[in-house]
Amino acid sequence: MDQISVLAAAGMQSRMQSLDLVANNLANSSTGGYKSDGEFFTLFSSEAAGEDASGPSSVPMIQRQWTDFGQGLLEPTNNPLDFGLSGKSFFVVQGPSGPLYTRNGNFRFNNTGALVTNEGYPLLQQNGQPFKANTAQPLQVSLDGEINQNGGSIGRIKLAEFHNPTDLTKYGANYFTNSTGQEPMDATGSQIYQGKIEASNVSASHGAVRIVGLSRQFEMMQKAITISNDMGKKAIEEVAKV
Amino acid sequence: MIRALFSAASGMNAQQTNVENIANNIANANTAGFKARRAQFQDLLYQNLIQPGAAATQNTVVPTGLQLGLGTRAVSNEVIFTQGDFSETDNPLDMVIQGNGFFQVLQPSGQLAYTKAGTFHLNNTGQIVDPNGNLLDPPITIPQNALSLTIGSDGTVSYTLPGQAAAQQAGQIQLANFVNPSGLNSIGQSLFQQTDASGAPVIGAPGGADGVGSLMQGYVEQSNVSIVQEFVNLIVSQRAYEANSKVVKAADDMYQQVNNLKQ
Numbered sequence: 001m002d003q004i005s006v007l008a009a010a011g012m013q014s015r016m017q018s019l020d021l022v023a024n025n026l027a028n029s030s031t032g033g034y035k036s037d038g039e040f041f042t043l044f045s046s047e048a049a050g051e052d053a054s055g056p057s058s059v060p061m062i063q064r065q066w067t068d069f070g071q072g073l074l075e076p077t078n079n080p081l082d083f084g085l086s087g088k089s090f091f092v093v094q095g096p097s098g099p100l101y102t103r104n105g106n107f108r109f110n111n112t113g114a115l116v117t118n119e120g121y122p123l124l125q126q127n128g129q130p131f132k133a134n135t136a137q138p139l140q141v142s143l144d145g146e147i148n149q150n151g152g153s154i155g156r157i158k159l160a161e162f163h164n165p166t167d168l169t170k171y172g173a174n175y176f177t178n179s180t181g182q183e184p185m186d187a188t189g190s191q192i193y194q195g196k197i198e199a200s201n202v203s204a205s206h207g208a209v210r211i212v213g214l215s216r217q218f219e220m221m222q223k224a225i226t227i228s229n230d231m232g233k234k235a236i237e238e239v240a241k242v
Numbered sequence: 243m244i245r246a247l248f249s250a251a252s253g254m255n256a257q258q259t260n261v262e263n264i265a266n267n268i269a270n271a272n273t274a275g276f277k278a279r280r281a282q283f284q285d286l287l288y289q290n291l292i293q294p295g296a297a298a299t300q301n302t303v304v305p306t307g308l309q310l311g312l313g314t315r316a317v318s319n320e321v322i323f324t325q326g327d328f329s330e331t332d333n334p335l336d337m338v339i340q341g342n343g344f345f346q347v348l349q350p351s352g353q354l355a356y357t358k359a360g361t362f363h364l365n366n367t368g369q370i371v372d373p374n375g376n377l378l379d380p381p382i383t384i385p386q387n388a389l390s391l392t393i394g395s396d397g398t399v400s401y402t403l404p405g406q407a408a409a410q411q412a413g414q415i416q417l418a419n420f421v422n423p424s425g426l427n428s429i430g431q432s433l434f435q436q437t438d439a440s441g442a443p444v445i446g447a448p449g450g451a452d453g454v455g456s457l458m459q460g461y462v463e464q465s466n467v468s469i470v471q472e473f474v475n476l477i478v479s480q481r482a483y484e485a486n487s488k489v490v491k492a493a494d495d496m497y498q499q500v501n502n503l504k505q
């Protein structure tokens with residue numbers, strides 16, 4: 001295959017992966033605490049690229065995605081067990097195999113009075129234990145995460161902050177896992193708003209613009225392949241004419 | 243590529259569920275004791291195309307991998323048990339619960355069901371029943387010749403008989419409270435049923451020490467649906483649906499162009 005086709009085909013393939021990312025973002029535009037993904041392009045250079053000076057030997061590819069950890073809008077829900085998080089930290093819940101981190105502050109009581117996520121994973125308090133609340137009593141959460149019931153504190157919500165949140169891996173179901181094993185720090189400057197929930201930070205308009213851009217780029221590269229094919233065809237059919 | 247199509251389809255499905263939920267809320271905006279529900283979504287699993295921490299070369303590792311998500315799903319629509327507005331009806335058997343708790347009614351199957359809708363009536367034998375004829379539990383009977391009916395904030399039902407000065411007590415209404423009311427199962431007709439998730443009911447007298455709310459006679463609790471909020475949600479949901487359909491279109495166009503490569 002000739003250079004142009006290889007390059008353009010790689011470009012097309014990476015635009016398809018970009019569309020996959022955009023599709024997932026837009027699909028999750030109503031997912032509480034969802035953080036949108038973007039992609040990082042890089043050039044894949046073949047081993048021969050250094051020696052071969054005759055032309056480009058590198059093709060574009062998506063090396064990795066990055067997650068935009070920007071703040072989502074805090075939507076009022078009037079549910080006293082919805083905790084909207086502002087700042088850079090994460091709620092810590094006890095997953096089946098170690099701690100999971102989430103920005104989705106939609107909790108409920110389980111039948112023992114612990115605050116749990118939709119999957120039943122308990123929200124942890126500062127000392128690493130689940131909460132134990134009297135579910136018949138109203139519950140107030142202060143901005144710094146202190147949960148009060150009946151005038152007394154029943155514990156403080158544990159928040160984790162990461163020096164480099166890009167090391168977090170998406171786990172599905174609004175959770176992140178700490179894939180690199182960096183120690184989470186104590187949260188600074190985060191506030192918890194009771195009765196609100198952090199909406200997805202996906203921007204629909206941004207997604208729409210991305211779709212247009214991707215479609216047009218894809219079209220250009222498809223044209224490039226067509227032109228390259230035509231050139232090859234001409235070269236074979238007309239130049240070789242005797 | 244198929245990923246983009248299915249992710250967008252999952253997004254459209256989720257928004258459809260959202261609209262269905264909004265429609266049910268709006269349809270019940272005037273249902274006494276109705277509690278609005280709110281749909282919750284989650285992202286689905288991620289495909290790891292490049293594993294974080296995988297070896298890039300012999301000496302270096304990939305710092306973060308390439309994860310492509312596979313869309314979203316509607317995971318629950320939880321009931322929001324905030325208090326609805328009270329409207330005065332002057333019907334002696336209309337009651338609202340100020341605070342936590344549910345009325346208990348006995349279904350014809352013999353199972354107890356729980357409701358927030360405090361619109362009760364008397365049946366032909368003088369027993370207090372809900373609009374579907376289910377008996378209030380514990381059962382309370384009012385004699386036919388009773389003149390006035392009073393329900394105290396602690397649930398005590400009393401009436402006076404003709405020619406008697408002293409009021410007679412007919413019984414006390416008991417309310418049920420749940421550890422996790424969001425885990426109750428809606429069975430229609432404003433009734434809920436207990437599940438493993440809700441836990442067993444804690445029965446107590448209204449306004450008592452068990453944390454259940456007190457009763458107020460002559461009022462009905464309106465639904466807690468906020469029409470403004472529902473319409474805002476509807477607009478957002480419709481736009482999100484549209485955005486997802488655009489992804490389907492873009493993916494389809496890309497496919498078409500790939501097919502056109504071969505001339």
